Amino acid sequence: MTSQSLRLPDGRLRLPEFSATDDSGRKSEIQDVIDQLNACVTPLSPSKAFSEQYLSLVSKATSEAKLGNWDAAHLALWEAALLINRGIDTDKCKPIQWRLVALPLPTIVILASLAVLFTHILHRSHHDLYDLWWCDLKFLWIGAAGGVTIAYWGLVKHNIQLDFDRHYELWYWFKPLLGAIFGLVAVLILRAGISSLQFSTKEDASRNILLLYVVAYIAGFSERFFLQLFDRVVTAIFGGSPSQPQAAGTTPALTAKIPAAGGGKP
Numbered sequence: 001m002t003s004q005s006l007r008l009p010d011g012r013l014r015l016p017e018f019s020a021t022d023d024s025g026r027k028s029e030i031q032d033v034i035d036q037l038n039a040c041v042t043p044l045s046p047s048k049a050f051s052e053q054y055l056s057l058v059s060k061a062t063s064e065a066k067l068g069n070w071d072a073a074h075l076a077l078w079e080a081a082l083l084i085n086r087g088i089d090t091d092k093c094k095p096i097q098w099r100l101v102a103l104p105l106p107t108i109v110i111l112a113s114l115a116v117l118f119t120h121i122l123h124r125s126h127h128d129l130y131d132l133w134w135c136d137l138k139f140l141w142i143g144a145a146g147g148v149t150i151a152y153w154g155l156v157k158h159n160i161q162l163d164f165d166r167h168y169e170l171w172y173w174f175k176p177l178l179g180a181i182f183g184l185v186a187v188l189i190l191r192a193g194i195s196s197l198q199f200s201t202k203e204d205a206s207r208n209i210l211l212l213y214v215v216a217y218i219a220g221f222s223e224r225f226f227l228q229l230f231d232r233v234v235t236a237i238f239g240g241s242p243s244q245p246q247a248a249g250t251t252p253a254l255t256a257k258i259p260a261a262g263g264g265k266p
Helices: 023-044 048-066 070-092 094-101 104-125 129-160 166-192 205-221 223-238
Strands: none
Touching: 023 048, 023 070, 048 070, 094 129, 094 166, 104 129, 104 166, 129 166, 129 205, 166 205, 166 223, 205 223
16 A cells, blocks of 8 residues: 655655455545545645546546556546646646736837837848838737737736646747737738738728737737748748648638838828
8 A cells, every 4th residue: 555645845745556366455545635636626726627637647546456457547547647737847846837927018119129220220221121011020029919919818828737847947038029929920911912822902001900910919829820821831832832821711811902111100
């Protein structure tokens, strides 16, 4: 029978060890492990999804033990222990999560600095790209807003589900900056007319600009959307077929005529 505590000095759980050779001893080990896991999961105040997943694993372990499938029962309890460890890690990462809440500030500073520097360079050199850059600068901020939104959503979602992974901390820091780049590039792709997302209705210019705002925000929010768009551009330029074909009916084509410029200066 398992009598050694599963709790490690750092508060996490070690994987249960099973050494009994007879059915009665195996059942006692499994029940002892379940009792210890229940005692560990209660302080986490788990969400409904977490609780359902945990109870499903415990129920599976109990059912498999009744059938004499000891390996399957042990595997279910190991998975339950790993699930609890993710919850414990999430709870311990609260300081990191609060630090990530401040992520828009450095992003805004970096973007503002780069925008001012690049604008100054283009203005002083009287470069032809100055007017285009000045008109499209707003899409940089819209894309950054999409990046900030998904980063905050990820923090809330994974904190509730108790599966926050500290190894993704760099993703949270750089997502707003990447979102800004993705948003601007997505708009430039549509302006260039080399995307399969063709805009050609009779909507007025202001409506078309709003559509560009939406595209910039979505590209900043979802890197999957941007990568699919980028893949279409590569296919249009170099030929071949998209690496991940779009399933029929999953993303309706956008149809509106893109104006040559994004409107006046911001």
